[in-house]
Each structure stands twice: as C-alpha cells, then as structure tokens.
Amino acid sequence: MDQGINYIGVDFGTFKTSAACSNGRREMLPTAVGWPKDHVARTMLGRDVIFGKEIQDFRLALNVVRPFERGVLKYVEQSEADMDGTKSDAHKEAAKLMLEHVVSQMRPTADQPIYGVIGAPSRASIKNKQVLLDAAKDAFDAVVIVSEPFTIAYGMNQLNDTLVVDIGAGTIDLCPMFGTYPTEEDQVTLSLGGDMVDEAFLNNMHEAYPEVQITANMAREIKEKFGFVHDLNEKAIVTLTAKGRPKQYDVTQPLKDACNTIVQPIVEGLYEVIAKLDPEYQRRMLNNILLGGGGSQLRGLDNLIEQGLKELGGGKVTKVYDSVFAGASGALKLAMNMPLEYWQTMRKRDQIRIAA
Numbered sequence: 001m002d003q004g005i006n007y008i009g010v011d012f013g014t015f016k017t018s019a020a021c022s023n024g025r026r027e028m029l030p031t032a033v034g035w036p037k038d039h040v041a042r043t044m045l046g047r048d049v050i051f052g053k054e055i056q057d058f059r060l061a062l063n064v065v066r067p068f069e070r071g072v073l074k075y076v077e078q079s080e081a082d083m084d085g086t087k088s089d090a091h092k093e094a095a096k097l098m099l100e101h102v103v104s105q106m107r108p109t110a111d112q113p114i115y116g117v118i119g120a121p122s123r124a125s126i127k128n129k130q131v132l133l134d135a136a137k138d139a140f141d142a143v144v145i146v147s148e149p150f151t152i153a154y155g156m157n158q159l160n161d162t163l164v165v166d167i168g169a170g171t172i173d174l175c176p177m178f179g180t181y182p183t184e185e186d187q188v189t190l191s192l193g194g195d196m197v198d199e200a201f202l203n204n205m206h207e208a209y210p211e212v213q214i215t216a217n218m219a220r221e222i223k224e225k226f227g228f229v230h231d232l233n234e235k236a237i238v239t240l241t242a243k244g245r246p247k248q249y250d251v252t253q254p255l256k257d258a259c260n261t262i263v264q265p266i267v268e269g270l271y272e273v274i275a276k277l278d279p280e281y282q283r284r285m286l287n288n289i290l291l292g293g294g295g296s297q298l299r300g301l302d303n304l305i306e307q308g309l310k311e312l313g314g315g316k317v318t319k320v321y322d323s324v325f326a327g328a329s330g331a332l333k334l335a336m337n338m339p340l341e342y343w344q345t346m347r348k349r350d351q352i353r354i355a356a
C-alpha cells in the first residue's frame with residue numbers, strides 16, 4: 001500500500017456519521033448540518049455552516065437539515081417525496097457539506113489522492129445512490145458506495161454465512177452474506193429502529209407520570225444510558241422535573257416495555273430473510289447472526305432474539321464490539337484492500353461506482 005494515499009471509510013447513517021482514515025484518525029458526529037437563521041446568529045456563531053455537537057447547543061439559532069430524514073434521499077425519489085424541489089436541494093447540499101466536512105476532519109495529506117468507501121443504507125435505490133455519489137464527488141478523488149451491513153460484515157471478517165442485523169435510528173436492515181456483494185432482493189429493511197423505541201418510551205412515560213417534563217432528546221439519552229430488555233432485577237432510576245421541581249423516578253418498566261417493542265419485528269424480519277434462502281444456508285445463517293448499529297447496544301437484545309428464534313430450531317446471536325465505528329472501520333478496510341490499480345483507473349476516468 002502506498003503510504004501517501006488517503007483511504008477513508010465512512011458510515012453515512014440517518015442519525016450519525018462515522019469515519020475512519022488510513023492515517024489513524026476517527027470521528028463520529030450527528031448526520032446534520034446547521035445554517036445560522038439570520039445575521040445575528042451568523043455573527044454570534046462566526047461561521048456560515050455548523051456541524052457536530054454545536055448543532056444541539058445552538059439549535060434555536062440554526063436551520064438544521066438532516067440529509068437522511070425519513071423519505072429524503074434515502075428511499076423515496078424526489079417526485080414521490082412530500083416536498084418541493086427546494087427542500088430536496090437543501091438535503092442534497094447538506095449531504096455534500098457533511099461529506100466534505102467529514103473528509104476535512106480526517107486531515108488527509110495534501111496532494112495525495114483521497115479514495116473512499118461509503119456505507120449507504122442497504123436498500124437505497126440506485127437513484128438515491130447516484131445522489132450520494134454526486135454528493136461525494138468533490139470530497140473524494142474516487143469513491144465506492146456499498147451497503148452498510150456489508151461494511152459491518154467486512155470489518156468483522158464475516159463475509160460468509162452471516163446474517164447482519166443493522167439496528168439504526170430510523171431503519172433496521174437485515175442482510176445475509178454469502179461471500180459476495182448482497183443483492184437488493186436478498187435484504188429486508190424494517191421501517192423502525194431506535195427512534196421508535198424513544199417514541200414508545202415517551203408515550204409510556206406520559207402515561208405513567210403525566211406530570212413529568214421529558215423531551216424526545218432526554219428519552220433517547222435515558223435509553224442509551226440504561227437501555228435493556230433483559231429480565232434481571234435491574235432498576236433505571238432517573239432525576240426528572242415535574243412543575244420545575246426535580247425528583248427521582250423509577251422508569252424501569254416504561255423503558256423496558258419500549259425497548260421490547262423492536263424484538264418481535266426483528267424476529268419476524270429474520271424469518272422473512274431466512275425463508276428466502278436455500279435450505280442448506282438457512283441453518284448456517286441462523287447460527288451466525290450479527291447485530292450492529294447503535295440499537296444493538298440494548299442490553300439483553302441478543303438473548304431475546306435467540307429466544308424468539310426457538311421456533312425455527314434456534315440460532316446464535318452476537319453483537320459487534322464497537323457499534324459506533326464498526327461500519328466505518330469495515331469501509332476503510334475495504335478501501336485499503338481494493339487493488340490500487342482499481343482506484344487509479346476509476347480516478348483517471350473520473351469514475352465513481354456503486355458496488356452493492
């Protein structure tokens with residue numbers, strides 16, 4: 001490998017984007033771009049575009065665009081999306097700025113090419129991927145788009161006989177690996193994920209403690225801190241306010257019930273993927289189910305899915321070690337393992353590719 005070349009792997013998710021570079025740098029930030037609302041905000045912030053944690057801190061002074069909001073870029077073509085062209089353009093611009101920002105954060109060596117692999121949602125249509133490629137054109141010298149679950153499997157060296165379940169904020173992607181790029185038909189995408197757990201938790205809290213003041217953001221933070229679905233006698237106690245007064249609340253049951261809502265749909269999704277497979281593969285896949293994405297960190301989820309698979313004769317479920325960077329590291333590994341000539345040819349022809 002040429003030391004001078006900058007290889008970058010990106011996991012471009014709905015909720016968060018993570019990137020890893022061959023120079024050892026890694027970065028994770030929310031998939032969102034903020035523009036100051038007016039000249040007062042512009043002066044206060046001192047910049048035209050805001051990324052990362054500051055978006056949350058200054059959200060009242062910003063117009064925030066999340067390029068992969070449900071229905072935008074991701075699955076629906078512009079004509080079908082419920083919005084006019086202007087909004088869709090803002091999302092495309094946001095996707096482009098995000099990628100440029102992420103690449104600059106990797107501090108690539110100047111005057112050396114930047115070759116990247118981007119993990120995109122597994123069932124994003126060809127047209128959506130084309131939009132992504134356009135967004136990536138300026139930031140990279142050559143780039144390949146692959147499906148997100150594929151990058152997770154590649155990073156873990158599990159390219160064969162593995163069924164990847166990528167549990168993100170808005171979707172859960174189920175993708176069987178047979179040692180090659182998976183096709184769209186093999187995969188199943190469920191329109192639910194961590195966001196749905198947050199919503200269920202909020203509703204359960206309003207029911208259990210109507211007086212408590214809690215926002216969607218707080219609900220997500222509590223879930224990420226305690227989130228569990230197992231049956232041990234563990235309690236989730238948090239300090240919340242009611243009419244401005246802080247008090248401790250036991251949120252164990254509302255949280256657990258909310259976390260549980262995704263278990264059955266995942267098990268049913270697995271049944272659906274398995275049913276499409278050659279019977280010889282079915283058992284091998286069931287014995288090697290790999291959970292990735294932020295939602296895989298719900299404690300006890302692996303066990304509950306295993307229990308749900310008993311009807312199919314059982315299965316074995318494991319989780320990735322590092323749910324934040326599994327996709328980005330896998331994408332980086334793939335970028336570095338691709339033959340240099342492949343990259344050079346692509347660059348020479350000013351080409352960008354969609355691998356899966």
Ligand SMILES: Nc1ncnc2c1ncn2[C@@H]1O[C@H](COP(=O)(O)OP(=O)(O)O)[C@@H](O)[C@H]1O
Pocket residue numbers: 012013014015016017167168169170171193194195220223224225227292293294295296297298
């Ligand atoms: N420790 C955790 N426990 C439970 N859920 C988590 C945890 N960390 C992140 N999540 C959830 O994972 C989801 C985001 O998944 P992620 O794979 O990061 O995003 P993306 O949808 O961008 O691919 C969010 O709903 C987030 O709340």
Ligand SMILES: [Mg+2]
Pocket residue numbers: 011012013014148166167168293327
């Ligand atoms: Mg993801």
